[in-house]
Amino acid sequence: SNNLMTGKRGLIMGLANDKSIAWGIAKALGDAGAELAFSYQGDALKKRVEPLAASLGSDIVLPCDVGDEASIDALFDSLKEKWGTLDFVVHAIGFSDKNELRGRYVDTSRANFTLSMDISVYSFTAVVQRAEKMMNKGGSCLTLTYYGAERVMPHYNVMGVAKAALEASVRYLAEDLGKDGIRVNAISAGPIKTLAASGIGDFRYIMKWNEYNSPLRRNVTIEDVGGSALYLLSDLGSGTTGEVLHVDAGYHVVGMKAVDAPDI
Ligand code: NAD
Numbered sequence: 065s066n067n068l069m070t071g072k073r074g075l076i077m078g079l080a081n082d083k084s085i086a087w088g089i090a091k092a093l094g095d096a097g098a099e100l101a102f103s104y105q106g107d108a109l110k111k112r113v114e115p116l117a118a119s120l121g122s123d124i125v126l127p128c129d130v131g132d133e134a135s136i137d138a139l140f141d142s143l144k145e146k147w148g149t150l151d152f153v154v155h156a157i158g159f160s161d162k163n164e165l166r167g168r169y170v171d172t173s174r175a176n177f178t179l180s181m182d183i184s185v186y187s188f189t190a191v192v193q194r195a196e197k198m199m200n201k202g203g204s205c206l207t208l209t210y211y212g213a214e215r216v217m218p219h220y221n222v223m224g225v226a227k228a229a230l231e232a233s234v235r236y237l238a239e240d241l242g243k244d245g246i247r248v249n250a251i252s253a254g255p256i257k258t259l260a261a262s263g264i265g266d267f268r269y270i271m272k273w274n275e276y277n278s279p280l281r282r283n284v285t286i287e288d289v290g291g292s293a294l295y296l297l298s299d300l301g302s303g304t305t306g307e308v309l310h311v312d313a314g315y316h317v318v319g320m321k322a323v324d325a326p327d328i
Contacts, residue, residue: 088286
């Protein structure tokens, strides 16, 4: 453990269970001395999130459905009442109908396109909009993205389009808030077996492909993502904003299948 986050307070959104990327990030931040609050979606997750939060010394566990403006306002009103100010926020949230995370992108429905963009893209802007008002000594905002934003990946479909928009929004938010010392970044994580990922078609194959073909010849863990999140959210990242940092074992630099890659 270290003291990189001592004296800093932040909100973690998107914790579902101990496999969540949000959990890897929360652990790294807690270990570095951060004071944490958590939001969860829906009553079913409350009893999962509470003990995880407690294990990091947090008893601030609040509901928030990012599809609902009033719910986001209620979350930030509660935080403001408890803390007054905020130093960082982590947005580890995405959603799309899993029936459209297989097959062809061209078959995406208007309803699921709109829903995916709303929950996976706009919600980050909506959250940053509220967080900004509590970050009067500067701050750091982080979201999670995937390489499917940059290149076509099997089955990622409308989520790839949504992540491309999310990455663009990171750049626009960075420009808007930079003057106030607020940094906005994304981590582009390699594939990790989480609840959300289980909805993606052939996910096991994608994991194997990344393991065999990434420069590090392995998949990344939520702890790998946690370490990079700590960098971006702490003062170590003070000169970095508008960035999409790849935490993918180097997969994004590769141009073709590795010569030593076994058949899958
Ligand atoms: P996860 O299932 O653990 O987390 C997804 C979270 O999104 C859940 O906590 C869920 O409750 C929350 N969520 C969905 N809709 C919501 C809503 N309307 N309001 C509030 N919360 C809502 O899965 P994860 O893989 O840890 O996902 C976290 C982020 O990481 C997502 O943005 C995902 O796209 C991204 N990501 C995941 C991978 C991967 O391979 N797992 C790779 C790159 C990026």
